Amino acid sequence: MSVTPSNKRPLYTGYAGSALLETPLLNKGSAFTREERSTFNLTGLLPPRYETIEEQVSRCYLQYRSFDDAINKHIYLRAIQDNNETLFYRLVQQHLEEMLPIIYTPTVGDACEQFSDIYRSSRGLFISYDDRYNLDDVLRNATKAKVKVIVVTDGERVLGLGDQGIGGMGISIGKLSLYTACGGISPAYTLPVMLDVGTNNEKLLNDPMYMGLRQKRVAQEQYNEFIDLFMTAVNRRWPDAIIQFEDFAQPNAMPILQRYRDQVCCFNDDIQGTAAVTVGTLLAACRSKGVSLHQQKVVFVGAGSAGCGIAEQIISQMVAEGATEPQARSQIYMVDRFGLLTETMPDLRDFQQALVQRSEAISDWSFSGDYPSLLDVMHCAKPTILIGVSGQAGLFTEQVIRAMKKGCDTPIIFPLSNPSRQVEATPEQVIHWTDGDVIIATGSPFAPVTYQGKQHLITQCNNSYIFPGIGLGVLAVKARLISDDMLRAASETLAANSPLANTGQGGLLPNFTALAELSKKIAFAVAKVAIQQGLALEIDDNVLQQKIEQNFWQPQYRSYRRVSN
Numbered sequence: 089m090s091v092t093p094s095n096k097r098p099l100y101t102g103y104a105g106s107a108l109l110e111t112p113l114l115n116k117g118s119a120f121t122r123e124e125r126s127t128f129n130l131t132g133l134l135p136p137r138y139e140t141i142e143e144q145v146s147r148c149y150l151q152y153r154s155f156d157d158a159i160n161k162h163i164y165l166r167a168i169q170d171n172n173e174t175l176f177y178r179l180v181q182q183h184l185e186e187m188l189p190i191i192y193t194p195t196v197g198d199a200c201e202q203f204s205d206i207y208r209s210s211r212g213l214f215i216s217y218d219d220r221y222n223l224d225d226v227l228r229n230a231t232k233a234k235v236k237v238i239v240v241t242d243g244e245r246v247l248g249l250g251d252q253g254i255g256g257m258g259i260s261i262g263k264l265s266l267y268t269a270c271g272g273i274s275p276a277y278t279l280p281v282m283l284d285v286g287t288n289n290e291k292l293l294n295d296p297m298y299m300g301l302r303q304k305r306v307a308q309e310q311y312n313e314f315i316d317l318f319m320t321a322v323n324r325r326w327p328d329a330i331i332q333f334e335d336f337a338q339p340n341a342m343p344i345l346q347r348y349r350d351q352v353c354c355f356n357d358d359i360q361g362t363a364a365v366t367v368g369t370l371l372a373a374c375r376s377k378g379v380s381l382h383q384q385k386v387v388f389v390g391a392g393s394a395g396c397g398i399a400e401q402i403i404s405q406m407v408a409e410g411a412t413e414p415q416a417r418s419q420i421y422m423v424d425r426f427g428l429l430t431e432t433m434p435d436l437r438d439f440q441q442a443l444v445q446r447s448e449a450i451s452d453w454s455f456s457g458d459y460p461s462l463l464d465v466m467h468c469a470k471p472t473i474l475i476g477v478s479g480q481a482g483l484f485t486e487q488v489i490r491a492m493k494k495g496c497d498t499p500i501i502f503p504l505s506n507p508s509r510q511v512e513a514t515p516e517q518v519i520h521w522t523d524g525d526v527i528i529a530t531g532s533p534f535a536p537v538t539y540q541g542k543q544h545l546i547t548q549c550n551n552s553y554i555f556p557g558i559g560l561g562v563l564a565v566k567a568r569l570i571s572d573d574m575l576r577a578a579s580e581t582l583a584a585n586s587p588l589a590n591t592g593q594g595g596l597l598p599n600f601t602a603l604a605e606l607s608k609k610i611a612f613a614v615a616k617v618a619i620q621q622g623l624a625l626e627i628d629d630n631v632l633q634q635k636i637e638q639n640f641w642q643p644q645y646r647s648y649r650r651v652s653n
C-alpha cells in the first residue's frame with residue numbers, strides 16, 4: 089500500500105494576500121513561488137527573491153545568534169512560530185539540542201514568569217472563569233477545525249515556580265511545540281489552553297502589566313464546576329482529542345485525573361509522564377549497574393502528586409519484576425516538609441497514605457525530631473536511589489549525599505525539580521560529593537561535568553521523552569483512554585533504548601536529537617498495549633508502523649491550490 093504522506097498532498101485554501109501571510113500555519117514568507125505569488129495575490133507583498141526553506145532557516149539562525157540572553161532568544165523563536173510555523177519547526181529541528189532549552193525547560197520558566205511583559209500575539213485559547221457559561225462559543229473561536237492534542241493548564245504550579253496565573257500559557261505552548269518537533273503531531277492539530285480562574289500570586293495581582301483576571305483564584309466548588317464545564321465542552325467539540333493536564337497544583341492534579349481518566353482520553357503529564365520517564369530512566373540506570381529495580385531502596389524528597397505518582401509507578405514495576413506489593417512498598421521512603429511519611433503522621437492526603445512507612449519498620453531507627461529527617465533516612469535506610477521532586481533548590485545537601493554514598497556503591501541520584509535553578513543539587517555538586525561514583529539524571533538540561541579527568545554526561549530525565557510518543561501512539565490507533573499499562577510500555581521502551589545500558593557508553597537516555605525516532609518506538613509500544621487492552625482500533629503491526637510513519641508531520645512547505653471562500 090502506498091499512500092502519500094499528509095505533508096506531500098496539496099492543500100486547498102481560500103486565504104490569499106496579506107491574510108495568507110498572516111496565517112502562521114500557511115505562511116511561507118519569501119518561499120512563496122512566483123506562481124503562488126501570482127495565484128494568491130502576493131506579488132509585491134514580499135521581497136522579490138524566491139527563497140528555499142533552507143535559506144530562510146539560515147537567515148533566522150543568524151538573527152537568533154544575535155541575541156545573547158536566553159529569554160530574548162525565546163521571544164525571537166516564539167515570534168517566528170507566530171508568523172510561520174513550518175519555518176519555526178524546520179529551524180528547531182535543525183538546531184534541536186541548542187533550541188529545546190530555549191523553547192522548553194528551563195527558559196520557558198522565565199517566559200511563564202514574564203508572560204504578560206513579553207506578550208506579543210495571540211496563540212491558543214485563554215478561557216476565563218467569566219466565560220464559563222459560554223464555553224461552546226469560546227471553543228468555536230479556535231479556528232482549528234480538527235484538534236487532536238490539547239495541553240491545558242490553570243497555571244497554579246508552573247514547573248517549580250508556583251502560581252504564574254495566565255503565564256502558565258507559556259508551558260502549554262512549550263509542551264505542544266515538543267509534540268510537534270519530537271512527536272510529529274502537525275501544529276494544525278494542537279491547541280494550548282489556559283484556564284484563567286485568577287491567581288494567588290500577589291506580585292502578579294499588583295503588576296500593572298498582568299493580563300489575566302485580576303482576582304484571587306476562585307473557591308474550590310466553583311473551580312470544580314468550571315473544570316467540569318470545560319471538560320464537557322471540549323469533549324463535545326473535539327471528542328477524539330487527547331487532553332494533557334499540565335502544571336496543576338497538587339490539591340487539584342490528582343482529583344482531576346481520577347475524575348476523568350476513565351471517561352476521556354487524558355493524562356496528567358506531571359504525575360504520569362514524569363513517572364513514566366523516571367521509571368524508564370531508573371530501569372536504564374539499574375541495568376547499567378547490573379542490578380534489578382525491585383532490589384533497590386528508593387527515597388523521594390517531595391511527596392506531592394508528582395513524587396507519589398512516580399513512587400506508585402516504581403512499585404508496579406517492582407511487582408512486575410516479581411516483588412510482592414508489601415515488599416515493594418516497604419522499600420519506598422517518602423520525605424516531605426516534616427520528614428519521613430510514617431503511619432503516625434497526621435493530615436496526609438489519600439495518595440500519600442498508601443506510601444507511609446510502618447512504625448515497626450523504623451522502630452530501631454534513631455532520630456531526634458518527631459519524624460526522621462532526610463539525613464536520618466540516609467543513615468538508617470541506606471537507600472540506593474534518591475529522587476528529588478520538591479521544587480526546592482538545595483535540599484540535597486553535601487551531608488545528605490555523602491551519607492547516602494557511605495551506605496551504597498554508585499548511588500542513583502535524580503534531582504528532578506525544574507527549572508534548573510530549582511534543582512535539589514547541581515550535577516557538579518553531586519558528582520563531587522560522591523567522588524564521581526554516581527549515576528545522575530536531572531529534570532532540566534545541564535552541561536557535562538568533568539571530574540578527575542572523566543566526563544560525566546548529565547541525562548535529562550524529562551517527561552518530554554514520553555508525552556510526544558504517547559500522543560503519536562494514541563492518535564495512530566484512536567485509543568479511547570490512556571491506561572497505566574500504556575504508560576509502562578512507554579517506560580520500558582525508553583529503558584530498552586538506553587545507550588549506557590545497552591553499550592556501557594553514552595548517556596542513560598538517548599540524545600534529544602534521537603527523540604523523534606524514539607517517539608515512534610514509544611508510539612508503537614503504547615498503541616500495541618492499547619489494542620491488546622481493547623482500548624483502540626485493531627490493526628496489525630505493519631499497518632500500525634505505517635500509520636505512525638505517515639502521521640509524522642515534517643516541517644516542509646506544501647503546495648497550495650486556491651479555492652474560493
Ligand SMILES: O=C([O-])CC(=O)C(=O)O
Pocket residue numbers: 193246247248335357358505506531550551
Ligand atoms: O516541563 C518540564 O520540564 C517538566 C514538567 O512537566 C514540570 O516540571 O512540570
Ligand SMILES: [Mg+2]
Pocket residue numbers: 247334335357358
Ligand atoms: Mg509540568
